[in-house]
Amino acid sequence: MADVPPLPDLPEAVAAPRSRRSLQLVWLIPLVAALVGGWLAVKAILDKGPAITIAFATAEGLETGKTKIRYKDVDMGLVTGIALAPDTSHVVVTAELAKEAKRYLVEDTRFWVVRPRVSGGTVTGIGTLLSGSYIGMDIGLSKAPKHDFVGLEIPPIVNTGEPGRTFVLRSDNAGSLDVGSPVYFRRLKAGQIVSYELGKDGRGIVIKVFVNAPYDKFVTDNTRFWHASGIDVTLNSTGMIIDTQSAVSILVGGLAFETPAESADLPQAGANAEFRLFANRSEALRNPETDVMKLAMVFDESVRGLAPGAEIDFRGVTVGTVTQIRPHVDVAGKHFQIRVKADFFPRRMRSKDTGKTLSNDQRRALLSGMIARGLRAQLRTGNLLTGQLYVALDFFPSAPKARRRADERLDDDDLPEIPAVPSSLLELQETLASIAAKVKKFPLEQVGADLQTTLKSAAQLIGHIDNDLAPELRTTLAEVRKAVESADQVLKPNSPLSQDARDAMREMARAAAAFRALADYLERHPEALISGKREDPRETRQ
Amino acid sequence: MSRAVTAAELGLLRCHVCSQLSRAAASQREPRCPRCGAGLHLRKPSSVSRSWALLVAAMILYVPANTLPMMRTSSLFGSQSDTILSGGVYFWTSGSWYLALIIFFASIMVPMLKMIALALLLVSVQLRSRWQPGQRARLYRLVEFVGRWSMLDIYVVAVIVALVQLKALATIQPGAGAAAFGAVVVLTMFSAMAFDPRLIWDAREPVHG
Numbered sequence: 001m002a003d004v005p006p007l008p009d010l011p012e013a014v015a016a017p018r019s020r021r022s023l024q025l026v027w028l029i030p031l032v033a034a035l036v037g038g039w040l041a042v043k044a045i046l047d048k049g050p051a052i053t054i055a056f057a058t059a060e061g062l063e064t065g066k067t068k069i070r071y072k073d074v075d076m077g078l079v080t081g082i083a084l085a086p087d088t089s090h091v092v093v094t095a096e097l098a099k100e101a102k103r104y105l106v107e108d109t110r111f112w113v114v115r116p117r118v119s120g121g122t123v124t125g126i127g128t129l130l131s132g133s134y135i136g137m138d139i140g141l142s143k144a145p146k147h148d149f150v151g152l153e154i155p156p157i158v159n160t161g162e163p164g165r166t167f168v169l170r171s172d173n174a175g176s177l178d179v180g181s182p183v184y185f186r187r188l189k190a191g192q193i194v195s196y197e198l199g200k201d202g203r204g205i206v207i208k209v210f211v212n213a214p215y216d217k218f219v220t221d222n223t224r225f226w227h228a229s230g231i232d233v234t235l236n237s238t239g240m241i242i243d244t245q246s247a248v249s250i251l252v253g254g255l256a257f258e259t260p261a262e263s264a265d266l267p268q269a270g271a272n273a274e275f276r277l278f279a280n281r282s283e284a285l286r287n288p289e290t291d292v293m294k295l296a297m298v299f300d301e302s303v304r305g306l307a308p309g310a311e312i313d314f315r316g317v318t319v320g321t322v323t324q325i326r327p328h329v330d331v332a333g334k335h336f337q338i339r340v341k342a343d344f345f346p347r348r349m350r351s352k353d354t355g356k357t358l359s360n361d362q363r364r365a366l367l368s369g370m371i372a373r374g375l376r377a378q379l380r381t382g383n384l385l386t387g388q389l390y391v392a393l394d395f396f397p398s399a400p401k402a403r404r405r406a407d408e409r410l411d412d413d414d415l416p417e418i419p420a421v422p423s424s425l426l427e428l429q430e431t432l433a434s435i436a437a438k439v440k441k442f443p444l445e446q447v448g449a450d451l452q453t454t455l456k457s458a459a460q461l462i463g464h465i466d467n468d469l470a471p472e473l474r475t476t477l478a479e480v481r482k483a484v485e486s487a488d489q490v491l492k493p494n495s496p497l498s499q500d501a502r503d504a505m506r507e508m509a510r511a512a513a514a515f516r517a518l519a520d521y522l523e524r525h526p527e528a529l530i531s532g533k534r535e536d537p538r539e540t541r542q
Numbered sequence: 543m544s545r546a547v548t549a550a551e552l553g554l555l556r557c558h559v560c561s562q563l564s565r566a567a568a569s570q571r572e573p574r575c576p577r578c579g580a581g582l583h584l585r586k587p588s589s590v591s592r593s594w595a596l597l598v599a600a601m602i603l604y605v606p607a608n609t610l611p612m613m614r615t616s617s618l619f620g621s622q623s624d625t626i627l628s629g630g631v632y633f634w635t636s637g638s639w640y641l642a643l644i645i646f647f648a649s650i651m652v653p654m655l656k657m658i659a660l661a662l663l664l665v666s667v668q669l670r671s672r673w674q675p676g677q678r679a680r681l682y683r684l685v686e687f688v689g690r691w692s693m694l695d696i697y698v699v700a701v702i703v704a705l706v707q708l709k710a711l712a713t714i715q716p717g718a719g720a721a722a723f724g725a726v727v728v729l730t731m732f733s734a735m736a737f738d739p740r741l742i743w744d745a746r747e748p749v750h751g
Contacts, residue, residue: 010554010563010564010565011562011564011565011576011577012564012565012566012576013555013564013565013566013573013574013575013576013582014573014574014575014576014579026588026591026592026595026596026736027591027595029595029596029599029729030595030596030598030599030602032599033598033599033600033602033603033725033729034598034599034602036602036603036606037602037603037605037606040606040610040718041605044609066622
């Protein structure tokens with residue numbers, strides 16, 4: 001022990017009452033920390049949601065740890081990894097979803113990348129310009145769980161569960177339609193095109209449209225859909241018709257539908273019902289003719305300007321349409337004819353005894369009776385500008401009697417045939433041709449030769465005149481001038497002759513005045529003729 | 543060098559409150575100051591176990607402090623949560639490696655080294671090690687000194703959260719990681735306070751009290 005300095009008297013510590021517990025409360029702190037840490041760890045494990053993979057064509061705009069998966073703009077998960085597929089054909093995005101998202105991962109749940117996009121006249125995903133892309137999600141209705149998805153390259157137009165119905169349209173071509181193109185109902189936007197694809201057989205296009213809820217109930221089995229793409233310009237024998245739905249549809253194309261008024265009370269069409277897509281509104285709304293009588297007409301002239309769809313017109317009323325135009329060669333007769341088939345709608349010509357439908361044979365009998373009375377078909381120009389033709393039916397009592405054609409058996413369809421008369425244009429042509437023929441007959445060459453000889457002799461005559469007559473003519477002219485000059489001398493204003501003439505004229509005027517005075521006097525005093533002039537005081541005073 | 547005499551060897555107690563020196567009676571288990579009545583002890587009572595308890599709590603909370611988001615930034619461009627480590631990684635990848643290093647040292651290495659140092663001190667005291675007592679004392683002083691500066695992170699988060707409240711444009715909110723980190727710093731400070739550095743030297747002689 002070292003030296004300890006002596007300590008002064010120090011008081012002794014006093015004893016404290018024994019109250020302190022030996023348990024050290026300080027250990028509660030790590031306990032609490034452990035509890036908190038443990039709870040956090042357990043929570044993290046429990047909250048860990050399902051991991052899924054989504055295959056995309058590219059990872060454009062996607063970022064590990066940043067890109068979110070959202071459903072109706074609610075965050076559902078986060079992209080945790082982006083990797084190239086083993087065969088490098090696509091990318092596989094791994095994402096971790098929230099725990100509660102587990103039950104939404106079903107067979108028909110869809111994922112797509114939301115990017116700024118312009119389609120169908122609408123702009124979507126503008127927000128992602130600033131915030132970056134995210135993965136959109138649409139929860140399916142299936143019950144089968146799934147964890148490996150294939151992402152859509154194009155966002156779905158319609159989300160699952162949206163009120164409305166999908167319909168299938170069949171069309172010949174896609175026009176200017178695209179996914180997202182609007183569908184109009186009375187020029188209101190009623191839906192969108194969801195998808196389109198080539199028909200299985202390569203013929204036509206199958207278009208799926210989604211009609212939103214309030215509008216879908218107006219789609220009945222008799223609803224007509226038509227292309228409202230762009231501007232529909234129709235040029236036919238009635239003139240030019242321009243039809244369009246809206247400015248948007250002009251730009252991006254679209255469809256329209258309408259239900260004919262008489263079939264509005266039909267039941268609604270079921271989902272996925274199939275419709276035909278017409279080219280335009282008038283075609284779509286044209287009532288399908290239930291009663292069609294097929295006819296044929298044979299023309300000997302050119303049918304240029306006549307097209308299938310051209311009207312059959314009876315005195316200004318459209319009673320049918322041309323369906324087919326086909327040249328027929330008559331091998332035996334060695335001449336060509338053009339056979340035009342047409343649909344004739346007898347309903348459009350009401351007979352007095354309405355309600356009675358004639359049978360086909362009755363109709364034929366009626367038609368042949370009419371033909372006997374002069375019913376003929378004639379090509380007429382509907383539009384001078386475009387040269388469109390239509391077929392006119394009319395009675396031509398003076399028409400030559402119809403005769404059966406020799407090649408009748410060539411037509412296997414056995415249609416009633418209306419004989420044709422040459423068109424008025426053709427008649428005009430014929431007249432012109434006959435004039436031309438007459439002109440042609442004119443002996444132009446001979447006339448020419450005669451004219452030439454005449455001209456030659458005329459030239460000789462002129463030469464003769466030139467040589468013999470001209471010198472004499474010159475001297476004559478000189479004489480004439482001399483004569484004129486002397487006449488001029490005589491007639492000058494100051495010449496003696498004119499002076500004399502002027503004096504004489506003045507005398508004559510004076511004489512005339514005197515004579516007038518005499519005449520006046522005699523009128524007033526006829527007695528003067530006998531008694532002589534009396535002294536008139538007035539006159540003397542004068 | 544003459545060997546120093548410790549108060550403990552002489553059986554003397556000093557009151558921490560009124561500085562009254564008093565003689566410890568062998569029979570007394572819980573001495574009190576005869577003048578002011580404050581509790582007297584030769585060494586901080588149960589210093590090692592208290593220090594350990596706080597240190598263990600700090601170690602536990604160190605894990606959430608680093609894994610949970612420190613702050614949450616919401617702006618027009620979406621919201622984002624950042625942990626200390628992700629912030630450091632962000633600065634590193636964006637080229638500001640010096641900032642990344644500062645964050646790494648100040649917020650990750652320093653708390654960790656502090657905890658390791660405390661653990662080292664506690665273990666060495668418990669083992670009554672005689673190894674480098676002077677260095678260990680310096681280490682203790684360093685730990686105590688660094689303690690208050692570790693709150694810098696929390697301070698930065700608090701200031702940013704208060705400043706960046708632009709409603710729809712951008713808001714920053716503190717995350718659970720900030721609370722955990724603050725707890726780590728506070729607990730290590732308490733742990734360092736609970737540790738009695740005199741214990742380092744006590745290994746050289748039999749312990750009293």
